[in-house]
Amino acid sequence: MPESAEPQSRTVDDHTPGASGQQLPPSAAAEVDRKHLQTAVTWGRIREDEFAELAQTYLHYQELAELFDAGPAPSPDPDLATWATTILQLESPDLLELLNLDLADEALLDRWGSSTTTEKNGSASVPQALAQLFATRLGSHAGLDYGHAGLNHTYGYLLSPVPTEFGRKRHRWTSQEVAHTLGIPGKWPLSQGPSPQQGMLAEVTAVLESVAPLNRPDAWSSPATATATAHALAMKVLRELPANGESTNGTRWTARTRVLRRADLTAEQASKGDQLLLVYSLSVDAGLERYITAFPVSAAWYAELKDPDENPHLKYNASLGA
Template structure:
């Protein structure tokens, strides 16, 4: 059954799909189809929020293919006032906003599903979906990136389950959930010596299996963090 919180996103699904298709050859037109996203990017840039995020490759580590078109990658970074060299971009910009325009299939489904599905939001204790307001259009009081940044930082502060050293780099992994059931949230951040920055956050269903896979090999940069 559709809940009231899901209505804004469900009513915008066609717009998201259309924007993703348009992003292949016309990034500017694609972003115009989701004006709330464009407004949020401008708001985040003005507040310096992208500084809280690390670099991330848009080449998926499972498929070895880009998850967003190169033209869109450059257009988003220009809109945010950020310099970037393909395929390494700002993780907050690419993951939180760029993934909405991705048509790439991965073993875990479409990248944007984490923002449009209730699972990750519930794991973080969010009452509404992360992108609900931004997809409606117009400026928002708290952007999706701001909400996600705060949520991931809180998870790392309260539920760090692994710390790794990769040469001079320190990495932290946190797993937890605030809901009684459903997926858990995983947050990942690294510190290269100038302060910790976020890399990614996504839902997982079985923390024990995820940790077993992490422990099965040596420490390394994970989840598309750039060397």
């Protein structure tokens, strides 16, 4: 990466007070995150001439994630939903505008199921304040360990500072991992220019519906009019695995795992890095199929993918909800 591609005013190691006046905590993973961005250039997810601009975007969401991780000042009864809204208004009003657009689209929200907000090791995959904001706006209970899978997958993971065994969840958005598997250039799904027509979740859902549609009779279409929805390249479904199971309380579910590869890539070209896309969806008690998550996987991971065993279980943070 040429030295000239480095951001001139700030770097991914800088930490300054945000508009809220709160000092952001130091990032212990700054060097790891920098290397992740550089790897994205090496593997071709990010062009060298895009690095400086994308690094600024990355820095913004890295700092915002750290701010959410730090949380508000201690108080006897903190209103985390209000605090989260205030932070977004001050630090990232454009992101709040996208979130508000998505929250206003009930048909869009119904395309997604439920997912947990914690990892198996107990760490929060979605910041608690953000999870409470989602729950409050959706009219659901704020103290649950699961929530709306679409909001968790997009805004929640974008602002998730907690590392998992598979890396930081926000990398799928901040270093163009998902966009690259789909062949979408630029800062998708976060760059829509002034007066956006739809939110981040709508952008992601519209693309998923074009490459891995849900098996359900009702239709949802993107509300974008003035701004065209991003278009993915043609995709080839490499494998589709169904799974059926039943919870301890008798709730039956059917899951579907699909792994896709861009049609313009050969198997050899797709063998380096995470260039395949996994899409996981779920229906509960013979209800409508809903998306749970979508994320990049490697060819090596795909080679180890096995058929469902005799005791199938929910995967990828899926939840049956209430």
